[in-house]
Amino acid sequence: MSGNGASRLQEIEAKVLAEGRLSGEDGLALLQVTNLPWLGFLADTVRRRKRPEREVTYVVGRIINYTNVCWVKCTFCAFYRLPGHQEGYVLSREEIFQKIQDAVDHGGTEVLFQGGLNPALKIDYFEEIFRAIRRRFPVHIHGLSPAELIYLAKISRLSLRETLLRLKSAGLGTIPGGGAEILVDDVRQAISPLKDTVEEWLDCMRTAHQVGIPSSATMMFGSVETAAQRVEHLLRLRSLQDETGGFTAFVAWNFQPDGTDLKGKRASAFDYLRTVAVARLMLDNFGNIQASWLTQGPKVAQIALHYGVNDLGSTIFEERVVSAGGTKFMASREEIERVIADAGYTPRVRNTRYEILR
């Protein structure tokens, strides 16, 4: 690193220690840093500020991929089947209840309800199933990413706001930030041309936050985007968070190339930790940064706890969208707690709103 570069990084270090806000250029400089422990130290400074307790949280939940039928054809997706394809499915109510019962029996408090954009499923389908779930089970429904919501509003001939209000009264609690990929239209055009635009995605989150539905935010990195576009993504999330305060957490996961149209290499563990640390540093208005156990595996997810991460997500995984792309990590509660304790933190169970339960 040149002398110039070193003093630039010292400036950034001083800024972080003084609780200053980092600029886009700062973020870009940090994404070029190779001194990993230094970056970890810095990210951990912010993490301690946000979460002074030496605790790491997780939620006991279950993912329900209610349908794999989808017409969007994202190049990175190995999960979808086009409408009419013989491998397409929609889970029956009984199958859904069975899965939720299973989760509840294991102490589950959250159901992540996520699927493809299936033209056959309109608002009444979701209202009915959410009401039925809430009648039967004491679980929080975390579901429907912006792409699903925008499409649902369209085929149901409703405004987004109305759609969200109706889903909320049917029992929708929070929204996963999935489908954000990289919030830069050039990148979205390249990897999921039929999906919502950046403005649509942000608008959907804004509306949700306004009607009282908090959400998480994600970033899928390592496909075709540049470092500058990663930074742009983070800045867009940060400014919406300034506006609404409705994001509960941020989670980054790396693009999983196996079985998708987008060939390419999987981002390395080094790139993952660096990206997560930079996210912790840039997203100074986010309370929580979550590690993607699912895509990184337990070993790297554990190390991420020293790079700004304070949450390990959900224990019971059935994320077909990701696992069809080649990653097969599961987490039992025992394992998740062992990994947290081994890293020097106390494991705590939270709910979807990041309130500590145990």
Added chain:
Amino acid sequence: MEALFARTGLADLYEKVVQGERLSYDDGLRLYRTPELTAVGALANVVRERMNGDATYYVRNLHINYTNICNKLCKFCSFYAPPGDPRGYVLTPDDIVARLAEHRDHVIREIHMVAGINPKLPYQYYLDILRSVRAARPEAQIKAFTMIELAQIARAAKKPLGDVLEDLKGAGLACVPGGGAEVFSDRVHEELFRAKLDNEGWFQVAREVHRAGLRSNATMLYGHIETVEEKVKHLLHIRELQDETKGFQCFVPLAFDPARTELEHIPVTTGQQNLREIAIARLLLDNFPHIKAFWIMITPQIAQLALWYGADDLDGTVSHYEITHALGTASHHQALSHQELLDLISEAGRVPVERDALYNVIPEQLAVGGQQSAKGSVSLRVLSSSS
């Protein structure tokens, strides 16, 4: 960095490490007990960069396990078949040559041969396999026989170890891998590998190996029943021997894999444990030129991160891996391609340097080929400044 160290309670160790002072037993215990993994890594990185710069060594190698028959019955081992067991095998010199022939199109610079302790094998067998390997791949160096195997070979030879080592060298042995050290604790020895060479025995063999002019590695098997105190003692014991002989080239912390062993109830090691062992080894073993992150046992992901936690060696591409003698792992048929290994290193901001078994640097045009010349030239610069 200083400012960031203040909150970790390890500022005094940072001072010591930057000054190049030797760390004590108590320092070692603190490094194991602090929850501040990043701080431990950052300390180790100071030493790593002082000794090796950005250079990250690797070797194109092939592993051969000539027999799985073993009478030591170590509890942590999933590789061995006891004498008489139908799963037992012994590779003849011809079998080994045939296996080498499968890899005839690959560059191989190191052939790594270790195995069980098979009392039926005559002395001549060991000389024969060395000679056959040397004849089949004269350009590759042979790294073979843990300290335990060497003790057995001397027993089979009915000759003093010093003479045996001369014979083995004459037949083609270039250096010794150093496994079988486990953890130097009589308690652990008694519980897990009582039939095996004891701790003093290991040191005796290592000393003779170095005296014979052969260099070796040293290892430590962690993640089973060992205590923190035992690990620090182990490392300091090895450091002492290195002060005496200067015969060790590299230290390899080996993560215990409980699968299919008698200790299956023990959970697999975590990423944090893997990185901490590497970092502490780098910090305590200030007289070892190299610390290895053995990716086969700790995953390529953690091995990549380890390049910032003290490691400067990634072992190799490793084609064919059945045993980790005294490491307790069977049937890891894994390999990284040469390109994957190079990418792993350079994506982490380090410089790949191809080496042979004795850490001689392979000149860049042989090492990485024309398209990699940018990387290669950096590696040579780093090397010439540190040698």
